Amino acid sequence: MRRSRSSQVVASILVNAVYEMKNYPINLVNTVLSPLSFLVVIDFVSKGALIGQAIEGGLIMSMFQSGMSLQGDISHLKNDFKLQDMLVSSPASPATYVVGMAASEIIYNLPALAILVALGAIYIHPGLFQAFELLAALLLMFMTSITIGFMFSTLSSDIVQSFAWSRLLTTVFTAITPVYYPITYIPYPFRYLAYFSPTTYAAEIMQNVVGFLQLSESTVIVDWAILGGLTAVLLVVVSRNARWKEV
Amino acid sequence: MDQLITNGLSKKYGEKTEALQGVTFSAPSSGIFALIGRNGAGKTTLVRILATELAPTSGSASINGIDVVKEDKKLRERIAIVPQEARTISWMTPKQSTLTYLMWRGFEYSEAKKRAEESLARLKLDKVADTLNRKLSGGTKRKALAAMVLASEADIIFLDEPTTGLDPISRKDFWGILRELAKDRFIFLTTHYLEEAEQLADTLGILGGGRLVGVGTVPSIRGRIRHQYSVKLPANSPVPLVSQGEVTTGGNGEVQILTNEDEAFAISKKLSVAGTRFSIGPVSLDDIFFQLVGESTHAEQEPTTTSHEGGWSG
Numbered sequence: 204m205r206r207s208r209s210s211q212v213v214a215s216i217l218v219n220a221v222y223e224m225k226n227y228p229i230n231l232v233n234t235v236l237s238p239l240s241f242l243v244v245i246d247f248v249s250k251g252a253l254i255g256q257a258i259e260g261g262l263i264m265s266m267f268q269s270g271m272s273l274q275g276d277i278s279h280l281k282n283d284f285k286l287q288d289m290l291v292s293s294p295a296s297p298a299t300y301v302v303g304m305a306a307s308e309i310i311y312n313l314p315a316l317a318i319l320v321a322l323g324a325i326y327i328h329p330g331l332f333q334a335f336e337l338l339a340a341l342l343l344m345f346m347t348s349i350t351i352g353f354m355f356s357t358l359s360s361d362i363v364q365s366f367a368w369s370r371l372l373t374t375v376f377t378a379i380t381p382v383y384y385p386i387t388y389i390p391y392p393f394r395y396l397a398y399f400s401p402t403t404y405a406a407e408i409m410q411n412v413v414g415f416l417q418l419s420e421s422t423v424i425v426d427w428a429i430l431g432g433l434t435a436v437l438l439v440v441v442s443r444n445a446r447w448k449e450v
Numbered sequence: 451m452d453q454l455i456t457n458g459l460s461k462k463y464g465e466k467t468e469a470l471q472g473v474t475f476s477a478p479s480s481g482i483f484a485l486i487g488r489n490g491a492g493k494t495t496l497v498r499i500l501a502t503e504l505a506p507t508s509g510s511a512s513i514n515g516i517d518v519v520k521e522d523k524k525l526r527e528r529i530a531i532v533p534q535e536a537r538t539i540s541w542m543t544p545k546q547s548t549l550t551y552l553m554w555r556g557f558e559y560s561e562a563k564k565r566a567e568e569s570l571a572r573l574k575l576d577k578v579a580d581t582l583n584r585k586l587s588g589g590t591k592r593k594a595l596a597a598m599v600l601a602s603e604a605d606i607i608f609l610d611e612p613t614t615g616l617d618p619i620s621r622k623d624f625w626g627i628l629r630e631l632a633k634d635r636f637i638f639l640t641t642h643y644l645e646e647a648e649q650l651a652d653t654l655g656i657l658g659g660g661r662l663v664g665v666g667t668v669p670s671i672r673g674r675i676r677h678q679y680s681v682k683l684p685a686n687s688p689v690p691l692v693s694q695g696e697v698t699t700g701g702n703g704e705v706q707i708l709t710n711e712d713e714a715f716a717i718s719k720k721l722s723v724a725g726t727r728f729s730i731g732p733v734s735l736d737d738i739f740f741q742l743v744g745e746s747t748h749a750e751q752e753p754t755t756t757s758h759e760g761g762w763s764g
Contacts, residue, residue, distance in 0.1 A: 204603060206556025214553035217546070218539065226541040226582065285536040289598075292501040292531040292608065295554040 208299055215303025219276055220310040234272075235315040238264040242322075245383045253384055255327045259337075259409045260383030261319045263402055266341050267377050269308035270348020271369040277304055277356035278365035287447075297447040305349045327413050336412045343430045344405040348376075350437040354444060375400070382406045385416055404430040452514055454479045454500070454638070459509035461495050469495040471660040472509065479513055479606065479636045481652030482628065486641055486739065492660040493640040494534055494610055500638065501531045501608045513606055513636075530604035532595045534611050534640075538583035544570055544594040545579040551598040569601030570594075573627055589620030596627050607631060609639040613646060625650060648735040658743035668735060675733065675741045679714035681707040682729045683721070690720050708737060 224231050238261035245257035281287040290300060309316075323329070329337060351372070359365040376382075380400040381389060386407060389397055397403045404426045410416040411423055418426075459473040469492045477483055487493045498504035500511055502522040511518045516525045538547050545566055552562035570579045573593050578586060583594065592612060599607050612628070613621045621643070628650055631637055641647055647654055648668055656664040656671070664671045672678065677695050685703025695709025707717060714730055721728045733741070 204556070207553075207558050208556075210553040210556055210558055210562070213559070214550040217553070218542065218550050222542050222546055222550075280539070283537065284539050285533040286539070288498075288503055288533040289531060289536060289551070290554055291503045292526060292529050293555050293602075293604075294527050295556075300554070 206294055211295055211299040212303035212306060215300060216307040216310055218280075219304055219307035224311065231311070231314065234268070234312055235318065237268060238262075238315055238319065241378065241383050242319075249384075255413060256385060256410060256415050257383050258319055258323045258326055259406065259413075259415075260377070262316070262323070262337075262341055263344055263382045263405055263409070264373070264377040265312050265315050265319060266345040267348045267402055268373055269305075269312050269345060270350075270352040271373045272311070272352070273304055273308050273349055274352035274356040274359070275362075275366050275369045276308070277301075277353065278359040279362050281356065282360060282362050282365075291447060301349075301353050304353075305345075308349075309345070329413055333412050337409055340405045340408045340412075340430065343434050344402065346434045347401045347430070347437055350434070350441045354437075354441045357447070376402045380406070385410060387416070401430060401433050404433075452479045452636075453477065454483065454511075454513050454636075456496075456500075456511040457509055459496070459499065459511055460507050461492070461499065461504070462507045469660055470499075470506070473657075473660075473662045474509075475655065475662050475665045477653045477655070477665060482632045482637045482639065482650045483653045483655065484639050484641055484647035484651035485655045485657060486644060486647050487657035488743065489642075491657040491743075493657055496657065497531070497608050497610050497638065497640055501529055502526055503531070525606075528604055529606045529608065530599040530602045531608040532599055532610065532612060534614070536595055538586070538591045538594050540582070540584040542583055543580050544575055544583065544586070544590075544597060547583065547594060548598045548601050552601055555602055565601045566597075569597045572600065572630070573597050587620075589616050589623065592616060592620075592624060593627060596624070596631070600627075600631055605635045607635055607637050609637065611640050611642065614642065621646070644735040644739055654735075656739060656742050663742045664738075668738075671738055671742075672733065675738055677708035677710065677737075677741065678733060679709055679711050680731060680733045680737055681709070681714050681717050681721075683707075684727055687726050687728075688724070690717050692717065706737075708733065708741070 241264065242257040242261045245260070246254045277287075352369075355368055356365065359368070380397050380402050382402050386394060386397055386403065407416060407418060408423065408426050408430070411418045453476050455476040456473050459470055460468070461470040462468050473492075473496065485493050485496065495504065499506050500513065500518055502518055502525055505519060513525060516528075518525055538544065542550070548566035548569055549559075549562050552565055553559065557565065567576070567579070570576050573596060575590070575593055575597055578590060583591060586594065596609075596612070609628070613624050616624060625646065628637060628639065639650070651668065654664070654666065654668055654671060655662060664674065666674075683689065683705040685705070687705060689697060689705055689707075692707055692709060692713070694713045695707055698706050698708070700706065707714070709717070718728060718730045
């Protein structure tokens with residue numbers, strides 16, 4: 204029989220986004236509130252001065268959180284429902300499965316993203332080319348987080364451990380690192396530590412695009428190269444090390 | 451060609467645990483094959499290897515000429531499994547579960563929806579098709595899992611202890627589903643329940659301590675054991691002299707004499723004369739199981755965590 208790849212992708216979206224949102228809307232509220240709550244706090248504390256950075260931070264957090272949610276969701280389906288075992292012994296492919304699950308996370312985050320994009324249009328109002336650059340940085344950020352999330356999910360055998368990792372990584376990479384505020388606010392030598400996080404490069408690029416940060420051309424090129432390179436390396440690492448069938 | 455064949459199939463978890471030790475057998479890949487064995491006997495490991503979920507340490511296996519390791523992708527086009535601890539996804543309904551399972555297998559939405567509805571109706575689940583899985587009883591949840599694989603195009607289905615935890619009525623109800631499934635497919639099931647295997651299996655495999663100790667139809671396995679007949683006496687009954695068989699006493703004090711047909715009838719004659727109550731008949735599958743597996747195999751925890759191979763291609 205001819206098998207539809209698009210059906211396989213849509214199946215993941217239905218299970219992990221549509222049916223879950225329909226039956227457990229409280230998860231949707233949580234997904235919307237997390238990035239917006241930081242935005243509100245930063246806006247209050249900076250008396251509105253950092254609203255633009257905070258909106259960009261919210262977008263980065265939302266995208267990164269998608270990847271981390273993927274980790275928790277795949278682990279949950281694999282360990283608690285044995286879904287991965289059922290799919291391994293079927294014509295479903297791991298590639299379409301993970302693409303579908305990644306798409307489901309974006310769809311799950313659409314309400315939060317829509318609010319943030321609307322706020323961005325009001326407070327940042329980027330031009331078309333700037334919007335394209337912002338989108339490219341966010342997509343690279345998303346792919347990085349998805350690859351990290353998928354690898355962790357396939358290695359995990361316990362859902363409690365999986366959710367703990369998900370929360371820890373989201374906090375470390377989006378709340379502590381200079382995502383909601385400029386990196387220049389961090390004193391030396393701690394500033395160097397921030398460069399261990401991929402979100403720092405995405406935030407620098409995005410803050411520079413709309414003029415919140417003034418970076419040299421070479422720094423911007425290095426930021427793009429590191430973010431793109433890291434995504435590529437992680438894709439290779441995940442494709443080699445993620446578990447599908449056991450040995 | 452319609453055969454399930456394993457040749458020296460072994461599986462080691464780490465250095466010490468040998469879950470399967472050179473399992474070799476062949477059986478027709480039609481009807482129902484029931485694999486019985488104690489906890490930790492290696493049943494789940496064998497199922498997972500055959501269902502391409504787990505790679506063997508050594509040996510080979512094929513179903514209908516398709517190698518489970520070398521041609522795993524080809525075999526996956528034809529198989530479906532309900533793992534031992536599978537559960538229906540709590541935030542979905544049986545209809546949504548079946549629909550999305552079929553879509554994962556590559557069916558278009560409209561075809562998947564049609565098949566899902568037919569399958570649920572066939573298992574009399576149409577009334578609960580739109581009820582959330584978490585609100586269903588344990589038996590109905592197991593039926594919903596069966597509906598998923600029944601709706602698929604797979605003609606080789608693995609069910610790992612599908613009736614564990616079900617009450618006797620739900621279990622017997624489930625047997626009907628298995629017979630339904632087996633009409634046009636090959637069902638490979640594992641079970642703890644000997645009665646279930648006896649009722650359902652066209653072919654039976656008995657696994658003990660990672661080794662296959664018997665395979666064949668129930669009558670053929672019965673033919674291979676030493677003692678063909680069983681005489682049972684109530685607790686505290688005087689036990690007659692037994693020269694060719696053996697006498698065992700159960701936990702409830704019931705005495706069982708396992709012996710050949712001639713001695714069994716000779717003993718029964720003596721018991722009749724003495725006015726002792728007794729029952730006589732060919733050995734049951736329980737007796738066969740205990741004779742073949744014996745007390746030498748230890749119930750071990752079958753490992754569930756393993757290392758994995760790399761790569762998405764699986």
